[in-house]
Amino acid sequence: MSSERPTANRQTPRLSVNDLTVRFGGLTAVDAVSFEVGHGEVVALIGPNGAGKTTVFNAVCALVRGEGEILLDGAPAPRRTAQLAGRRVARTLQGLGLFAGLSVRENVAVPVAREADAATRVAQQLERLDLAVVADRPVAALAYPDRKRVALARALVTDPRLLLLDEPAGGLGVDDIDGLAETVRVVAEGGCSVLLVEHHVDFVMGVADRIVVLDFGKVIASGTPAEIQGDPRVEEAYLGVQVAS
């Protein structure tokens, strides 16, 4: 299963991670991890806390350096974070990372501030994510689920080819998670590839085309949600822990 490649498209994968290894001093946080994300595909990275999911994310975003190869549309990924936007890669952050002193509209506008059509693009995303009515309120005044939608709008406003979502369902209620899943599916159907890190198993099973399971920095399983659900290694390393807790 771990050698599976996406079959949904016949093009160069949007993202290829090949033999990625990241070490922090003597600790190997990510150990020879390989996976791909195809065009319009939703891939979820799951695993217990400390499995290396966010480190993989950060390596893709050039926030940490590792050994191995990371390719975007077949070409080496940028080694500077600021260049990712130019390659149409957008991400949300686990801690949201919204600018508290700015309004909702301004927060969403930051990634496209230099674009001539910024106002139009921002308005479209605010409308799409039901944020238009709070557009001019300070983002700090919003409830947490609304802030998560602002973070998503800020990523989507760049019209990314690859969207990285770091725990998008964390802290959300059932209705908000359903809405999020619908948005992710629509985004992927539009051709954007999505790589997400998530603990919420139901959300992952419902939205992902493929799942890559990490444990202690290594890929222990990879496949469709149905395949992953029946994998005893996953149950032992991750799902079993969830059920038990």
Next chain:
Amino acid sequence: MDHLLFLIATGLARGAIFALFALSLVLIWRAARIINFAQGAMALVATYAAFAVTGMTGSYWAGLGAGILAGAAIGLGVERGLMRFTRDSHPLAGIIVAIGLVMVLQALLGIFFGQQHRPMHTPFSDSPLTVGGVPLLSPYDIFVLVVALAVMGGLALLFNRTSMGLQLRASAFSPEVSRVLGVRVSLMVTVGWMLSAAVAALAAMLLVPTELGLNPHSTDVLFVYAFTVAVVGGLDSPVGALLGGLVVGVAMTLVTGYLGATFAPIGVLVLLVVVLLVKPGGIFSMREARSA
């Protein structure tokens, strides 16, 4: 009563200069999280440039423009040549470099221009206009107030109505997140330094003609007052700089007018100590709300 009105009016003009200089400290703090102790010395170099250009051309306005440009260029040079290398170091590194820069700049100015006070002329009369028999602001005071308000309004427009301003604010709130979003944070920091140094240069050029004249220590007291204003208002808060500047300007002038000039610096420092004890972040501080 006439004396009180005169002191308040004069204090507002003086306070506008403090507010401008304090705003320049706020700009650097927001852009680079550094209290730039070299701001006064950098502004002084720009003021000497203005003095030289005015001397060569005979035009106050040419000198003023040159001084502002020199200020921006000095900001660029200091950020790119010095402060950039302290960014990832201990927070004290930037402060120590700034203090060293003060010594170097003031020594160089002393070597090249001497320690004597050189008179700088104002473009308008500095004699108070009389309204209803009460002496109030001079034409130069009015000029200072108009320039200060215009600069503050211009900066407010820049920060709130332009894409550059949005990127500057985002970079100030969270450089790490801004970088992830594709903002050229390094460039924004440089722009912040240039803007800040230009505003500081303008404030110095407005103040020095009303003082004893230009010498290598002309901006020492201005820096102390403006630093107090920035701390009292909150290093994160442009509004705090504006209001703090006006309050300190009026208070200092009242103390000078009623108690004597020697009491003014003491009063300002007492205010600084009280605010640091009661509200260390400053009255208008936004420190607690940088990310959501």
